[in-house]
Amino acid sequence: MARATSTQRKLGTTLLAWAVGLLIFFPIYWTILTSFKTEAQAISDPPVFLFFDWTLENYSIVQERSDYMRFLWNSVIIAGGSTLLGILIAVPAAWSMAFVPSKRTKDILLWMLSTKMLPAVGVLYPISLIFVEFNLLDTRIGLVIVLMLINLPIIVWMLYTYFREIPGEILEAARMDGASLGKEILYVLTPMAVPGIASTILLNIILAWNEAFWTLNLTAANAAPLTAFIASYSSPEGLFFAKLSAASTMAIAPILILGWFSQKQLVRGLTFGAVK
Amino acid sequence: MSLRKLLAAATALTVAGGTGAFAQTITIATVNNGDMIRMQGYTDQFTEATGIGVEWVTLEENVLRQRVTTDITTKGGQFDIMTIGMYETPIWGANGWLVPLDDLSDEYDVGDILPAMAGGLSHDGTLYAAPFYGESSMIMYRTDLMEQAGLEMPEAPTWEFIAEAARAMTDRENDINGICLRGKAGWGEGGAFITAMSNSFGARWFDEDWNAQFDQPAWAETLNFYVNLMNDAGPPGYSTNGFNENLSLFQQGKCGMWIDATVAASFVTNPDESTVADKVGFALAPDNGLGKRSNWLWAWALAIPAGTQQEAEAKQFIEWATSKDYIALVAENEGWANVPPGARTSLYETPEYQEVPFAQMTLDSILSADPNNPTVDPVPYVGIQFAAIPEFAGIATEVSQEFSAAYAGQQSVEEALEKAQALTNDAMEAAGYR
C-alpha cells in the first residue's frame, strides 16, 4: 500500500517537475529551434515545432558577417582571465578572513559587497577617461581588470564561506608540524577547498561571460567579446528572428555547455554560506 | 592546479591582450542596416586594391550612437571611421572633432553629392562626413488594397486623404491595418516621425527664443490626429513599432500604407524578402495645405574622428565606399534597385536607375525637404525631424517616451504634451538657452 502510494506520488512529482522544467527551459529551446528555421517559418502562424525543413543557413549567414571565433576567443580570455586573476587575489584574502578573523572581518566583507552597488552607468565617464588615459580601451587586459574588480567581492565572499567550513583543527595540526603559511595554504587548505574554488570559478565565469555593459562600452574591434557580437543582430532591417536566434545560440552555447557539464558542481557549490 | 600554474596561466592569458591593430588596418563603427552589411561584403575588394585592412564594428543603431558619442567626447580614439548622421555631423564638426573632408580627390567628384545631403553634413560650408546613403520619407502603399477600397492615391496626398484611405483599407478580420507608422520611443524612431509630421500641421519644437512650443494648439492637433488615426487603422501595439517592426509588417502584407524612410522602398519591392513586392506604389509624404510636407531628410554618413593615426587610409576608404564606382559595383552584382540611394546626383541621371520604380519619388522627396526652413513658422534651429543642437537627442528621447505612453493609452495627449513642455523647458534652461 505504502509502496503504491509512493510510486504514484513519484509519478506525480515526475510529471509536475518535468512540466515545470520544460516550461522554464522553453525560451531557450525555442531560440535554438528557431535558429534552424527560415525567416518565414520563424514567424509562421501557427508556429511550427518540429516538422519544418531544418536549415543551417542562418549560421552560415551569421558566420559570414562576423567572425564568430574571434568574439568567442575574446569572451574566453576575458571571462577566464578575470576569474583566474580574481581567484589569485581573493584566495589569500578569504583565507585570512576565515582563519584569522578579527572584529572587522565582517565589516570588510560587507563593505566589499557594497562596492558592487556603484551603478555602472554613473561611472561610465570616469572609467572611460581612465581607460583613455592608460591606453586600455579595446584591450583584453583592460576588460580583464574591470571584470575582475566587479566580481572580486563575490569571489571573496564565496571563498570565505567555503573556507569557514574547513575545521580549524586541521590547520592547527599542520602548523604544529611546522608548515609555513604558504605550505599551509598549498598542501592543506587548497585540496580541501577545491570543490569550493571550483564552483566559485564557475559562477564567476558565468557572470563575466554575461557582463554586457563594460564589455560593450570599452571595446571596439580587438577585444570585443560575444556581447558585442550579439549587439549587431538585435533588430536589423527586415525579418530577423531566425538570424537573431542563430546568433543568440552561438553566444550562449559555450557557457550553456560548460554549465551543464558542471551543474553538479554548481548545485553543490552555490551556497554562499547559506547552509551551515 | 598549483598556485604557480594558476599564476602562469593568468599572466599568459592577460598578456595575450593588446595585440592586433597593425599599421595598415582601419577600424570602422557602423550601423547594422542592410546597405552597410552589404558594403562589408565588398571590403575585400578594397583591401585587395589598397592593401588596407578593415575591421568592422557593427552595432544596432542605439548601441552605435551610445558608443561613438562616448568615444568622441572622451577622445577614446577607438575608431578611424564612424558612421554618423545629419544630426551629429554639424555639431561634432563645430567642436572640431571631425577631420574636414575638403581635400577629396577630383575623381571622387564632391560636387556630385546631392546639395541637400552635402548641406546637412557640413558646418560653415565645410563637409565633415560623406553620405553613404541618403533618405527622405514617403508613402509606400499597397496598390491592390487601394484599388479594393475604390480609391486612387494622388501623387501628393493630404493627411485628410491618408486618414480616409487608411480607415477604408483596414480589415481587422484579415489582419490588415490601413496604416503603419512609427510610435516607438526614441528621438530617431517615433520622435523623428512625429516631428516631421508636426511640421505639416504647423507645429514647431521651439520659437525663436528657444521656448518649447508643446503648449501650442498645433501640437495637440498633430498628436490627436495621429492617435485617432492609429487607433482606428493602425496595427496593435503600434506604440512600440519602429522602422524595423513596420518594415516586417509591411513585408508580410499587414499594412495598407506605410510612411517611412525612402530606403525602405528597395526592401518592400524585393521579392526575396517581401510578400507584396509587386503591389507597392509610392507617393509624396502627406501635407495639410500649410506649405510643408511631413517628410524628413537624413543621411548615414562616414566621418573621420580628429586625432586618428590613420587619417589618410580612412579617407581612402571613404572615397571608395561613397564613390560612383562603388554604386556601379553594387549595381553590377545585385542590380540597380539595391544600390545605396540618395547620395549622388549622377545616380538619378543614370538611365538604368531611372527605371527603378521608386527612384524618382525618392529624389522628389529628398528635393522637397528643406532643413534650413523646416516649419511653417520660423525657428532658430536647422533640421527637419530634429533640431541640430547638442541637447536635442536627450530631450527628444524623453519627449517621445511621453508621446509613446500617450499612444499606448497610459496618459492623455494633453498630459503628454504638458510633460513634454515642462521637461523641454527644464532641459533648455539647464543648457543655458533660456
Next chain:
Amino acid sequence: MATKASRSAARVMMAPAVVLLLGWMLVPLTMTLFFSFKKYLPLRGDSLERGLDWVGFDNYIRFVSSSSFWPSVQTTLIMVGGVLVITVVLGILLAMLLDQPFWGQGIVRILVIAPFFVMPTVSALVWKNMFMDPVNGILAHLWRFFGAEPVLWLSDASLASIILIVSWQWLPFATLILLTAIQSLDSEQLEAAEMDGAPPQKRFWFIILPHLSRAITIVILIQTIFLLSIFAEIFVTTGGAFGTRTLTYLIFQRVVDSQNIGLGSAGGVYAIILANIVAIFLMRIVGKNLDA
C-alpha cells in the same frame, strides 16, 4: 588562537583585495563627485583640459526636481521588489519540488538552471521579439489560439514584462541556493514532525521555512545587488518608455542621451545613496543571520 605573526600575515594577504577594491571604489567615486559639482556638457565643448565651471549643488537640485526622479525611484523599488518576491516564492516551491524523488532529476535540474547561463542581452532580445511581439510573438500566437486579443506586453504591461524577464533569469539562482539549503535539512526532524501528525502546512511554516531563512536572506542580498543596476533588459525592451525608467536608466539618459555629465554624476551619487540605504537595511538582516 591566532598569533601576532599570523595576524600580520593575514593583513598582508588581505591587502591586495582590499587595496584594489578601495581604488576601484574611490577613484571613480571621487571623479563622479567632482563632476557632479561641475557644468560638464561635452557636446558644448566642455572638457577636463579646458577646465569645468563650478556650479555648486545645481546638478543635485535639478536631478531631484525633475519630474522623472521620484517615478524612477518608485520604478526601481517595484522592479527589484517584484523580482525578489517572484524568485524567492517560486524558488522555494521549485526547490521543494526538486528535492522530492522523481525520475530524471538530473535532467530537470539542468533545464531549470539553464536560464542563468543566458546573457541578459540575449534573453531580453529573445523575450522581446520571439515571445512578446504583439504580432509575431509566440505568446500572441497562443492568445489568438484561444481566441483572445494578444496582450501588448511591452507597452500595456511593460513593467510586469520586464519583471517577468528578469525573474526568469534569476529564478535558477534562487532555486539553486534554496535547494542546497533544503537538502541540508535534517530529514529525521521532518519525519518526526510527520509522525506527530503535523499537517504539511505546519511542517512548512514551522520547520522548512525557518530553516531556509538564512538562504533566503542571502538570495535577497545577492540579487538586490545585481538587480539595482539592471540595464540591458530595459535598454533592449522598452528603452525606458512606458514607466520602466529606473534610477539607473534615468542616469543613463542624462549621461549618454543628454550628454550632461554633471547632471548624470549627481544622479549617480543619489543612486549610490539609495543603494547604500538598501544595503544597510539588508546587511543588518544578513549580519544577524551570518552570526546565527
